[in-house]
Amino acid sequence: MSHDHDNDLTSLQRRRLLQGLAALPFAGLASIPADVLAQQYPTAKVNTTKLAVTDTEVTVGQLHSATGTMAISETGSIQAEQLAIDQINATGGVLGRKIKVIKEDGASDWPTFAEKSKKLLVNDRVAAVFGCWTSASRKAVLPIFEKENGLLYYPTFYEGLEQSKNVIYTGQEATQQILWGLDWAAKEKNAKTFFLIGSDYIWPRTSNKIARAHIERVAKLGKVVGEEYYPLGHTNFNSLINKIKVAKPDCIYAIVVGGSNVAFYKQLKAAGITGDKQFLLTISVTEDELLGIGGENAEGFYACMKYFQSLDNPNNKKFVATFKAKYGAKSVIGDVTQAAYLGPWLWKMAVEKAGSFDIDKVVAASPGIEFKEAPEGYVRIHKNHHLWSKARIGQIQADGQFKVVAESPNLIEPNPFPKGYQ
């Protein structure tokens, strides 16, 4: 720590410094007051690439769908990222600079996502962007982030088969969710025959492809006795349910998304396929979806995620309480919401490790970053830009929460390009 520049403090800076010192006892997590920290890292040094960083402020972007179909899902991410940013600001900011957020609405429309990301990177020169949900929106912004050298924190669990210097994936990729879940189903639930169901677009189709490869070729768990896709928004599953009854699978493996889920589970129940008679494992139902489905309509079924709101650890209890205090007692936290919460914190840690806001330095500093206070437990960034994280199985309860029934003993190494699954 150098004190060279103490000599040329202006009176304003000196006053700030004194205020900062006065605030020291109340600063909580931050051991060094923000302004002092900002002094130690002059803007000219921490920002050599003309990002929107001043002596007191750093600007980041938030790019989600606040309107359109995906608003249903992305609202939780927006809230969680805002919460993390508020907390970081309350404890001194990043390198002594308060985070300022520019919110952009992708409006559930992929070209709009691309356009807004370009605006954030080129016009606003943001130091990081937290955003996107669907693979389609991520694919739309990816070339822009790579060309303009931006940094995106992407929160959704997804199909894998992607890795970029300019993206940190805070959700789990396919092998951390699908493979572990299927192995658990085979081992603990004796599942030998599987019926794969999905909504008809890239994520469910790719995920089921990986699942089928795992079941039939790689792990040889058993046999796939049916694979079906229905258009997004489909609400009539009666024929499908009859096909399931004919096939009599040990395990229904469901990747139905959005509103279709509600129709799917209500109709399963109405056709007598309930949790006490049939084993069903899903990777697309979180607490958010259960609000719509109604816990009683999916009671007894299982989901494989890395995070559930009911996780019993001190980090998570604190996180849930803070989240509810800010967004209402009735709000729920799904897997992606938690992953979105990790984004700003992981960015802060990488910036402070790098001692710079420059994208290349932050990216270089990212592998190995550990977040011990994560609600899901300890996580660490892998050099492939995904997180080491645990996989968990939750059983759906009537109140719309999950009971955690299994947990991977160790952190699972992310592997976005699994061999033998393409």
Place this chain on the structure above:
Amino acid sequence: MGLSEMFNIALMQGFAGISLFSVLLLMALGLAIIFGQMGVINMAHGEFMAIGAYTVFLASTLTEKFLPSLIQVYFPFAIVAAFCFSFVAGWVAEWSLIRHLYKRPLDTLLATWGLSLALQQTFRSAISPKEVSPTLPDWLMGSWAPTEGLDIPINGMFVLALTTLVTAGVMIALYRSRWGLRVRATVSNRSMASAIGINTKKTDRLTFAIGCGIAGIAGAAFTTIGSTGPTSGSLYIVDAFLVVTFGGAASLLGTVASAFVISQTQSISEFFMTGSMAKVLTLCLIVVILMIRPQGLFATKVRR
């Protein structure tokens, strides 16, 4: 697979077809009145369904909060309320928007489309951007299992019964009541109807409101099988127009027949191929038949 099991599956699959038929018919019925009888292209039809569905959600929330003992019986009342809410909304929409556009039928398309977007945003801001689902009475959600391996969904039977009731009601009202007579007269020849003393403006408003009210009933019924979100309406609207156009716009019988043909094609092909392929096949069938019969399955002659 045993013979009895095959029989059970056949029965359940047959019911799946009938169940889809009742859903499609209920969706299209209100539209058949508005589009078929009045010629108004109501793009906001789906949002009027959503109003009905949200009414049920509201009713269930209020019941749970204030009268939790009545949660098993509130549902029929909620359906009536759904009709009333959508009816009033339709009345207001006709008064403020539609009535200025009767001479420009294509503009009703734009105006009601705008209305549908405005309503969607209202749902999003005022209620929730998330999908909601009312708490339904237990008796509605199970299955009726007369023998082992045979499960007939109770919500399916409920929607079927409701559709029968509403269709019969609309038929009787349209062909056996003063209002029906006035509607049919106005549709056939507006100026003549007006000349013989029919208040065509009042008839239009009532007809539009009733069409919207029926959409509300449909929305309420669909809470038993699906969810309600701000954009749910736009999911229904395509199917509803499909049924009405395919059946022949001005014919109620055509709407029933068309709902039956579409649902059976869809349901049977769904069982033997994948869901997406079944949808493609159904749409192809509709396109081919509409090419042969552009006026739809049943067309009534309209004097112009």
